Amino acid sequence: MKKYFPIAALAVFVILFQAAASLAGREYYLTQLTMAGYYSLVILGLTLVMGYAGQISMGHAAFFAMGGYTAAVMTTHDLAAGGALAQAAVSLGLTVTSTNAFGAKIIHFSPWVSLAAAVVLTVSVAFLIGIPILKLKGHYLAMGTLGFGIIVYRIVLGTHLFGEADGISDVPEFGLAGGIAVSGDPASRVQNYYIAAVMVILTITLLLNLVDSRIGRALRSIHGNEEAAGAMGVDTSRYKLSVFVLSAVFACVAGVFLTHFNGGIGPSQADVMKSVSFVAIVAVGGMANLWGALVMGVVLNFLSLRGYFGSYDELVFGGILIFIMLFFPDGLLRAENFRGPAALLDRARSVLKRGGDNGIS
Amino acid sequence: MSLEQFLQYVLSGVTNGSIYAMAAIGFNIVYNTTGIINFAQGEFAMLGGMTAISLSAFLPLPLAIALSVFLVSLVGALVDFAFIRRLGKPTVLNMIIMTIGLSIAIREVALHIWDEKVRSLPYFTGTEVSSINIFGAYISPQVLWVLGISGIIVAGLALFFRYTLTGRAMRACASNITAARLCGINTRNMVTVSFMLAAAIGALAGCIVSPITQTQYDCGTPLAIKGFTVAILGGLGNSAGAVAGGIVIGLLEAFSISVLPLAYKDAVAITVLLIILFVRPAGLFGKKEAARLKEF
Numbered sequence: 001m002k003k004y005f006p007i008a009a010l011a012v013f014v015i016l017f018q019a020a021a022s023l024a025g026r027e028y029y030l031t032q033l034t035m036a037g038y039y040s041l042v043i044l045g046l047t048l049v050m051g052y053a054g055q056i057s058m059g060h061a062a063f064f065a066m067g068g069y070t071a072a073v074m075t076t077h078d079l080a081a082g083g084a085l086a087q088a089a090v091s092l093g094l095t096v097t098s099t100n101a102f103g104a105k106i107i108h109f110s111p112w113v114s115l116a117a118a119v120v121l122t123v124s125v126a127f128l129i130g131i132p133i134l135k136l137k138g139h140y141l142a143m144g145t146l147g148f149g150i151i152v153y154r155i156v157l158g159t160h161l162f163g164e165a166d167g168i169s170d171v172p173e174f175g176l177a178g179g180i181a182v183s184g185d186p187a188s189r190v191q192n193y194y195i196a197a198v199m200v201i202l203t204i205t206l207l208l209n210l211v212d213s214r215i216g217r218a219l220r221s222i223h224g225n226e227e228a229a230g231a232m233g234v235d236t237s238r239y240k241l242s243v244f245v246l247s248a249v250f251a252c253v254a255g256v257f258l259t260h261f262n263g264g265i266g267p268s269q270a271d272v273m274k275s276v277s278f279v280a281i282v283a284v285g286g287m288a289n290l291w292g293a294l295v296m297g298v299v300l301n302f303l304s305l306r307g308y309f310g311s312y313d314e315l316v317f318g319g320i321l322i323f324i325m326l327f328f329p330d331g332l333l334r335a336e337n338f339r340g341p342a343a344l345l346d347r348a349r350s351v352l353k354r355g356g357d358n359g360i361s
Numbered sequence: 362m363s364l365e366q367f368l369q370y371v372l373s374g375v376t377n378g379s380i381y382a383m384a385a386i387g388f389n390i391v392y393n394t395t396g397i398i399n400f401a402q403g404e405f406a407m408l409g410g411m412t413a414i415s416l417s418a419f420l421p422l423p424l425a426i427a428l429s430v431f432l433v434s435l436v437g438a439l440v441d442f443a444f445i446r447r448l449g450k451p452t453v454l455n456m457i458i459m460t461i462g463l464s465i466a467i468r469e470v471a472l473h474i475w476d477e478k479v480r481s482l483p484y485f486t487g488t489e490v491s492s493i494n495i496f497g498a499y500i501s502p503q504v505l506w507v508l509g510i511s512g513i514i515v516a517g518l519a520l521f522f523r524y525t526l527t528g529r530a531m532r533a534c535a536s537n538i539t540a541a542r543l544c545g546i547n548t549r550n551m552v553t554v555s556f557m558l559a560a561a562i563g564a565l566a567g568c569i570v571s572p573i574t575q576t577q578y579d580c581g582t583p584l585a586i587k588g589f590t591v592a593i594l595g596g597l598g599n600s601a602g603a604v605a606g607g608i609v610i611g612l613l614e615a616f617s618i619s620v621l622p623l624a625y626k627d628a629v630a631i632t633v634l635l636i637i638l639f640v641r642p643a644g645l646f647g648k649k650e651a652a653r654l655k656e657f
């Protein structure tokens with residue numbers, strides 16, 4: 001039960017924040033918080049791969065983009081002029097008709113169909129790429145995943161179907177059920193904030209249970225020592241692969257939802273720096289720390305999306321990475337970091353006095 | 362494809378490849394003494410180009426480049442003194458995040474110093490329109506500068522590592538750090554030297570390509586990714602492998618343009634790299650142990 005207390009606290013915070021934002025007449029804060037929430041789904045999935053299974057992935061933005069672009073293409077491509085396949089899709093009831101920004105009626109795939117297609121695509125790609133890539137280790141794994149991310153980015157940027165440098169806009173809303181829809185319409189801002197919040201709460205509940213299970217223990221044993229885990233009968237490559245695929249699905253779903261929320265997607269969502277920032281946030285969150293990753297993910301993305309730092313935004317992000325790696329290499333959200341200013345001052349002093357006896361050389 | 366065309370592609374591939382090799386050698390030098398990939402390596406090249414451009418406004422070109430290389434090597438030393446030395450028993454991932462943070466910070470500081478404008482050094486000889494005819498293929502004289510200077514750097518490094526005390530001490534660190542320390546080598550200072558050397562090589566590479574590819578505050582990251590690709594392809598820590606890997610990647614990219622749209626150029630080299638890694642997980646010339654050691 002103890003595990004669910006922080007989740008309840010999160011739910012209470014979500015409600016209080018919305019109430020406070022609405023009372024203060026600053027509901028527009030909820031827009032950026034919604035986006036930050038979707039990004040934190042990617043980060044939570046990546047925490048499982050990095051913190052628990054001990055495998056780095058520098059290409060997770062690719063899975064996010066796969067979800068987003070699949071949704072965007074399938075829900076904006078007009079099937080009215082299509083061939084036999086389009087006819088079949090229409091007759092199977094996989095399509096809906098909506099009006100685009102120019103007032104013209106278009107027939108396109110239902111967002112549910114595109115969500116399913118995005119998940120199937122991501123699972124297949126993550127599975128196929130994961131088998132050879134997860135055999136790599138250390139820096140070679142970093143390069144392999146980085147390379148995969150670059151390939152996806154280049155395909156997105158160079159292909160006419162994906163809108164090249166302009167991306168895809170006019171993505172319609174995603175009607176979930178009972179009039180609730182993922183859309184960027186300012187009138188449904190509060191509603192969308194709660195959709196994102198529910199997604200985050202579901203994800204973290206699932207992952208907290210997963211890391212506490214037999215699977216979670218197997219993953220940690222792989223992180224500790226892969227050979228030893230294998231000798232104990234843990235099927236290491238299968239576990240690594242399943243976790244990789246699972247985290248890719250989280251990234252993909254986040255991509256689908258955020259694309260419907262933003263009403264479009266651009267190639268910057270697949271950029272290498274995006275993947276790098278996901279990795280960095282997992283690290284500053286404390287690696288094997290789901291709550292740390294969630295808090296850092298939401299806070300950093302929110303501050304950046306609100307544009308508090310103007311043209312110094314990236315500099316602040318780099319500075320935060322350096323600062324946390326120097327002073328809090330195990331993440332900020334740890335009990336030992338909350339023992340008053342004297343302890344923190346002590347730590348700062350010892351870091352500054354360090355002369356390099358740290359095992360690097 | 363005519364012979365002239367073929368030669369043109371080869372020359373362009375080798376030129377780009379030698380720049381990638383420079384970046385990869387910078388990675389290798391730091392990797393060999395520390396076991397980390399310094400993701401800020403590309404930023405050294407950007408800083409080198411930018412500083413030389415600013416200095417060339419009131420200094421003769423060779424002097425501006427020399428001073429820029431010296432200043433950037435000081436930045437390399439500062440990176441080690443101010444940040445790498447202060448890390449307490451870091452994991453490899455902590456060090457990677459640290460250098461990514463430094464890379465972002467250096468790039469953004471450069472943005473605020475030099476703004477977003479694209480700049481370039483003047484051509485070392487001739488102008489952007491002068492060209493030399495080699496068996497029917499046309500190249501800019503700057504290409505000869507790039508090839509010549511990279512050749513000199515590679516040869517110079519080989520001599521440095523073989524015949525100087527510092528160079529030998531650095532090799533000792535690379536092969537066995539404990540044994541090196543037992544021999545009385547100050548391994549800490551070797552890390553500083555390796556950062557300075559990597560920064561200097563990066564800066565020089567950044568200067569010699571500046572007339573061809575131009576310099577902007579964010580030109581470091583793509584170069585770092587290329588350098589990392591090449592270093593992995595050649596086998597981490599193997600500088601001869603880096604040269605071979607650089608030329609392989611350069612040629613692949615050059616010839617890919619003749620069959621595929623330009624937009625996919627970057628993806629082609631990396632696809633080939635991934636296929637090679639799947640078959641040989643330690644790169645073309647890397648040792649198996651190197652790919653297993655120093656994991657996360």
